[in-house]
Amino acid sequence: MLEVVNVTIGYGKPLIEGINIRLEKPLLLQIIGPNGAGKTTFLKTLSGLAKPLKGHVLVNNIDITANPEAAGRFMALLPQLTTNKQMSVLPISVWEFVEIGARLCYRKRGREVSKEELRNSVREALKYVELDPSTWSKNVWRLSGGQRQRTLIARVIACNAPILLLDEPLSSVDPEGKIDITHLFRELKKEKIVIATCHDPEMLIEQTDLMMLMGRGYYTIGKPSEIMKSDTLRRIYGESIMEFANHIHICDYHA
Ligand SMILES: Nc1ncnc2c1ncn2[C@@H]1O[C@H](COP(=O)(O)OP(=O)(O)O)[C@@H](O)[C@H]1O
Ligand SMILES: [Mg+2]
Structure with missing residues (x-):
């Protein structure tokens, strides 16, 4: 169980104050909001990597904020990849990367x-994300966007943690790969609490149980149908919201 109690996130100055969330069952919580809203900061705060300015994060009643080392037992974080180019100098295979x-x-x-147990965890994770064994010895940075992202997800799955924090798991994935990965989310959320940030709110919408919208020092959380309303979205995205007959488009989900 994950509890966020009166948490204020930020660096010195608050980005968002008084966040309260309680998650008890496996599900997918999708976090949306414009650049600089605080999505990455929030995930870091959940994982114990960043300290909240106020409040506490608890997992199974253990205070992660006071005891960040305890987070590793319960959570695995997929950090936001900013530049693949920097990483690509490392010749590392899919298997090694996950291991x-x-x-x-x-x-x-x-x-x-x-060694045996480690090997099993890696194999299970790679199978779970449906990466073909023929790719396991390939250089991670030579894979297609979709395959690479699956490798990154396999890496967090191999941790066998009940809570997964995924920061922009669909970035730099080609459209075909994105569809494959959205299927993967359907499986993951059956057994884990999955919290994922996403630039394009539509991408994971079918799998999303709860949606958190953040930005401009404000947040709101609810069912996707409650959040994806033009007046709610306009509060955060302002004039970037375009409304069509039965569709809302947000013009600023560039990275
Ligand atoms: N380590 C840091 N120190 C100070 N400010 C930061 C740091 N990381 C991010 N910020 C600032 O915090 C704000 C939120 O950033 P971030 O959480 O990365 O937003 P998002 O992931 O929603 O794009 C931004 O204004 C960013 O510049
Ligand atoms: Mg971010």
């Missing part, structure tokens, strides 16, 4: 893991 991630997770939990 290193899993090993770090187990180490953070202070748990020794046998």
Whole structure:
């Protein structure tokens, strides 16, 4: 169970104040909002990487804010990838990439893991995201956008954490890959609390159980149908909202 209690996020100055959320069951919570809204900051705060200015994050009644090391037991974070170019100098295979991630997770939990167990976690995760074994020895940075993003998701899945925090998991994925990944979300949210930020709110809408809209120091949370209303969206996106007969378009979901 994840509880966000009166949390104010920000760096020195508050970005958003008094956030309260309580998640008890596996689901997909999608966070939307314009650039600079605080989506990444919020995920970092949930994971214990950033300290809230006020309030507490609790997982199964354990205070992550007071005890950030405890977060690793419950959560795995996929950070926002800003430049693939910087990373691409590292020749690392799909298998190695997932294995290193899993090993770090187990180490953070202070748990020794046998080679066998590690190997099984990696294999299971790669199968879960449906990456063909023929890609497992390939350089991660030579894959298609969709395959690479699946590798990144496999890396967090291999951590076997009940809560996944995914920052822009659909960025730099070609349209075909995006559709595959949205299917993957349908499976993931059956067993985990998945919190994902997304520039394009429409992308994951069918899988989304709860939507959090943030920006301009404000947030609101509700069912997608409640959030995707032009007056609610306009409060955050202002004039970037365009309304058609039965469709709302947000003009500013560029990265
Ligand atoms: N480490 C940091 N120190 C100070 N300010 C930061 C830091 N990281 C992000 N910010 C600022 O906080 C605001 C929110 O950023 P971010 O959480 O990355 O937004 P989003 O993910 O919604 O685009 C931005 O104005 C950004 O410049
Ligand atoms: Mg961000």
